[in-house]
Amino acid sequence: xxxxxxxxxxxxxxxxxxxxxxxxxxxxxxxxxxxxxxxxxxxxxxxxxxxxxxxxxxxxxxxxxxxxxxxxxxxxxxxxxxxxxxxxxxxxxxxxxxxxxxxxxxxxxxxxxxxxxxxxxxxxxxxxxxxxxxxxxxxxxxxxxxxxxxxxxxxxxxxxxxxxxxxxxxxxxxxxxxxxxxxxxxxxxxxxxxxxxxxxxxxxxxxxxxxxxxx
Numbered sequence: 001x002x003x004x005x006x007x008x009x010x011x012x013x014x015x016x017x018x019x020x021x022x023x024x025x026x027x028x029x030x031x032x033x034x035x036x037x038x039x040x041x042x043x044x045x046x047x048x049x050x051x052x053x054x055x056x057x058x059x060x061x062x063x064x065x066x067x068x069x070x071x072x073x074x075x076x077x078x079x080x081x082x083x084x085x086x087x088x089x090x091x092x093x094x095x096x097x098x099x100x101x102x103x104x105x106x107x108x109x110x111x112x113x114x115x116x117x118x119x120x121x122x123x124x125x126x127x128x129x130x131x132x133x134x135x136x137x138x139x140x141x142x143x144x145x146x147x148x149x150x151x152x153x154x155x156x157x158x159x160x161x162x163x164x165x166x167x168x169x170x171x172x173x174x175x176x177x178x179x180x181x182x183x184x185x186x187x188x189x190x191x192x193x194x195x196x197x198x199x200x201x202x203x204x205x206x207x208x209x210x211x212x213x214x215x
Contacts, residue, residue, distance in 0.1 A: 012052035015043065019053060023062055023073055024164050034063065034071040061162040076165045081214060084159050089207035091156050092140060093200040095147035100191050100199035107146045108192060114139045115188050122181045132177055139184065143191075166214050176213045183209060 190198035
């Protein structure tokens with residue numbers, strides 16, 4: 001690991017973000033022990049901000065603290081994954097219903113624009129799974145932003161961090177990107193038609209199929 005250039009301000013937050021991204025990139029694998037001494041030395045910091053950073057990640061569910069054994073990257077069980085998808089389905093289908101009923105034309109256009117980028121990322125001749133994954137998340141987060149409930153957004157943000165421990169692999173499964181794209185088309189169509197019940201149902205279907213692919 002190369003040494004990081006970290007700002008003195010909110011040092012533990014910067015360390016938390018660096019570790020968070022390493023977990024998402026699988027540089028720190030689920031179930032692996034986090035060597036605090038090695039990481040602190042590599043980053044050129046004391047163990048105090050590192051431990052504060054680990055507390056942040058533990059609160060997010062990305063790290064599990066074990067008594068007298070230290071910190072480990074969380075392993076997501078099938079039940080964990082099912083629970084996370086269930087809650088996301090409830091929260092995001094509710095948001096989709098709100099957006100279908102209340103979004104401005106400009107807000108709906110922002111979702112349409114993101115969807116066009118999704119279509120391009122899934123182009124048959126040159127699909128870009130990494131870009132599709134990022135745009136997929138941007139679409140969902142933009143929908144939540146439009147629905148405008150900060151408490152729901154906070155819950156979804158934390159749940160999606162846990163989902164990322166497994167989510168990327170599901171999109172790499174054969175055919176899943178195309179399936180997800182078709183589901184997004186249905187969601188967008190329901191939103192543009194201003195059909196709240198259809199928007200909620202298509203979002204629930206999207207998460208149901210996503211869980212099946214991730215399991």
